[in-house]
Each structure stands twice: as C-alpha cells, then as structure tokens.
Amino acid sequence: MIQTLTTYESMTTDPYTNLAVEEYLTFHAEPGECILYLWQNAHTVVIGRNQNCWKECRVSELEADGGHLVRRLSGGGAVYHDLGNLNFTFCMRKEDADVDRQLQVIIEAVASFGLTAEKTGRNDVAINGQKFSGNAFFDSKGCYYHHGTLLLNVDTASMSRFLNPSKAKLQSKGVSSVRSRVVNLSSLCPHITVDTMKQAMFTAFSKVYGLPAVPLCADRLEQTAICKGRERFSSDRWKYGPKIPFTNRLEQRFSWGEVNLDLHVNEGMITEALLSSDSMEADWFSDIGTEFQGLPYRTDVLCKALDRSLEQHMVPENVRSDLSRMVQEQI
Structure with a gap:
C-alpha cells in the first residue's frame, strides 16, 4: 500500500542521465513509497528495449542533426522527445503498482485545464481519439516503473521526420512500433505549458493518492551509480541493438x-x-x-x-x- 509520495524534477535535458536517474529511483524506492519523477529530453528518439533502432527511425539523420538515440529498459514503441514534451515516471515496488490509479493522475492533471481525457487500448491516454500520452512499463526483482510522454508542444514535423525509417528492405526480429494519431495539448488549451503541466501533475498526484507529496532529498541520489548508469545507456552496444541481429x-x-x-x-x-x-x-x-x-x-x-x-x-x-x-x- 502506498503510504509516502515523493516528487523529483530533473534539471537536465541529457537523455542518458535522465534514464540513469530513472533506473536509480526505481531500484531505490522504499516499500510503500511512490516517486513521481518529471523530466525532459532534448531532440531525442527513445526506442523500446527490444526494438531495432534502424527500423524505427532515421538514426544517421538524427545524429547528424545533433539528436540522441536512446534505448530504454521498458518495452513498447519508439517516441520522439523535445522540449515541448514532458516525461513522467512512477517508481515503486511491484506490489504497490496500480496502472489505473497511475493513469488517473494524468487524467486529473489534464482535467485541471478543462480537458476530458480517457485511457485507450494500449495504455495510451487520448482526447477525442487523439493520443497525447503513450505509456510503457518495467519491472525487475520486485522493483517497478511506469513511464510515458505528455505531448504539450512537440515539433510534430521533427517527430514525423525522425520516426519514419527509410524504405530499405530490412528484416529484423525486433518489435515494431504502432503509430497513432497524436495531438499537442497546447493546441487544445493555450494555458498549458511545461511549467503549468508540471504543477498540475504534482497536484493531481497528491489528489489521486490522498497524501501530501514531499520533494526527494538530493542526498538519496548516489551520483557514482548514476554516472555508471549514464555510461551504459550512452554506449554504442546498448543504443544500437544488443542481441538483435x-x-x-x-x-x-x-x-x-x-x-x-x-x-x-x-x-x-x-x-x-x-x-x-x-x-x-x-x-x-x-x-x-x-x-x-x-x-x-x-x-x-x-x-x-x-x-x-x-x-x-x-x-x-x-x-x-x-x-x-x-x-x-x-x-
């Protein structure tokens, strides 16, 4: 049972550091604690654990444009991140996970702007059939996270450009993405910005769980471990497709x-x-x-x-x- 709510907001847009922090928080959440972690990546394509990066996006074009390729721990499809996107992660012990409750935090946050959202088929959240939040999950050794995107004002031209792979005849055992229609929340409500959505998420977090949320103490983050995690996530072996011939x-x-x-x-x-x-x-x-x-x-x-x-x-x-x-x- 969740008894403690903790919040943490990343101050960097480096995707490899952000994923390392996410991993660290996941494996160090206390019993009965739920950590809501908010973060942003600059000009990044994030692919699922078992995907072939070349099948999912234009890797060389992305990197030539100064972008980053990232492979996360969770499954699911490829997504594009820029500073018009806010990412969230719920970190906790597996026994405390409740997907409906976690998704309700997103729905309540959006509702505070007068918008009605609903959960759709593949654990996405949409408004009028248009997705603004895709979600994925990871658990290992009793530790768990649920993370996803919140499309606020994403550059959809770049999203289309980099998430569309070439027409090459590529055969792979990797998992392919499923594309859906998407919408930026700022196009539905101009009052939605990254800062207002961050506050809305933290407020909804407390409301849904009925508990006060306390900021994470910086002393809980072991920088040596996070640096090692960043090194692994940024390595070519991890990014470009371990064990996916x-x-x-x-x-x-x-x-x-x-x-x-x-x-x-x-x-x-x-x-x-x-x-x-x-x-x-x-x-x-x-x-x-x-x-x-x-x-x-x-x-x-x-x-x-x-x-x-x-x-x-x-x-x-x-x-x-x-x-x-x-x-x-x-x-």
Whole structure:
C-alpha cells in the first residue's frame, strides 16, 4: 500500500542521465513509497528495449542533426522527445503498482485545464481519439516503473521526420512500433505549458493518492551509480541493438547497372556483407563485401569505406556518387 509520495524534477535535458536517474529511483524506492519523477529530453528518439533502432527511425539523420538515440529498459514503441514534451515516471515496488490509479493522475492533471481525457487500448491516454500520452512499463526483482510522454508542444514535423525509417528492405526480429494519431495539448488549451503541466501533475498526484507529496532529498541520489548508469545507456552496444541481429538489403537501379548490397548486422556491427551487380565492369565491386565486415552499421563509416574501396578500383565519380547516395538514403 502506498503510504509516502515523493516528487523529483530533473534539471537536465541529457537523455542518458535522465534514464540513469530513472533506473536509480526505481531500484531505490522504499516499500510503500511512490516517486513521481518529471523530466525532459532534448531532440531525442527513445526506442523500446527490444526494438531495432534502424527500423524505427532515421538514426544517421538524427545524429547528424545533433539528436540522441536512446534505448530504454521498458518495452513498447519508439517516441520522439523535445522540449515541448514532458516525461513522467512512477517508481515503486511491484506490489504497490496500480496502472489505473497511475493513469488517473494524468487524467486529473489534464482535467485541471478543462480537458476530458480517457485511457485507450494500449495504455495510451487520448482526447477525442487523439493520443497525447503513450505509456510503457518495467519491472525487475520486485522493483517497478511506469513511464510515458505528455505531448504539450512537440515539433510534430521533427517527430514525423525522425520516426519514419527509410524504405530499405530490412528484416529484423525486433518489435515494431504502432503509430497513432497524436495531438499537442497546447493546441487544445493555450494555458498549458511545461511549467503549468508540471504543477498540475504534482497536484493531481497528491489528489489521486490522498497524501501530501514531499520533494526527494538530493542526498538519496548516489551520483557514482548514476554516472555508471549514464555510461551504459550512452554506449554504442546498448543504443544500437544488443542481441538483435538483422539483415538489410539495399538495392537500386542506375543507368550503369543494378546494385544489391546485403548487410548482416549483429549488435550494431556488420558480420557479413555481399554486394552484387549486373554492371558490365565486374572488377569495380569485387572486394567491397569483405571490406565492410567488422565495421559499425553507420552511414558515415560505410560511406567512407565504400568511397575508399571504389577509389582504389578507379571507379568513375558518378558511380561512386550514386552508391554513396544509395547508402545514405537506405540506412
């Protein structure tokens, strides 16, 4: 039974730190305590624990634009975060979890602005059929969290741009996202801002649980542990797909011939590559598949390796340009 309410508001927009804090709070919530943690990430795509990042978003384009790719502990689909989005996490012991009650905090917070929200099918919260809050869950060793998004004034153009993967023929065992119609709450009520929604969430938290909420004492956060967590969440091995092997076939027809490039990837590294072409110049591509093996599955790395190999084979500039563009557009 929940007997103590605690609140904590992150002062950083670094996604890796925020996820490390979330993990720490989850595993250090006291029996009978519920912690409401509010946080924001700047220019970030967050994917579920078992998703293939390249299938979910334009990874290279996101990172080239200064954005961050993050893999969280919970399942569910990919979401886009910017400073028009407020994230929440309820951290507690598993036996104290009550999803309906937790979702009621969101519904009450929105109701304080005169808006009527309701829970929908996949633990989302919507207004008139348009989702503004997606939710996901995690539990381990009796510790539990329920977290999600609150779309306040998110840049929907960037959301569409980065959450739409390329049309490459990528086959993966990762879990795919389910897209839904979304709405920004500020478009329904101009009084909703990040600051007013934070206050509304804290007020609704106390109202729903019928208890006063007390800010978390900073001494409870062990910075050494959080730094280690941040290091893990920001590592390439964690971000780019631990234990999710997949194959991507890049293919395109050019004026000089058709090219097929099959890349087998495991844990973000190319384990096997095969390039085939009906081009009349058979020697152009003879070694490329071998040279790709062991490289990170990243657009910039592959383009450099490809260009270096083609230059050694004295491949014409227009062909090199065509192949580089194919890699950039399909990875």
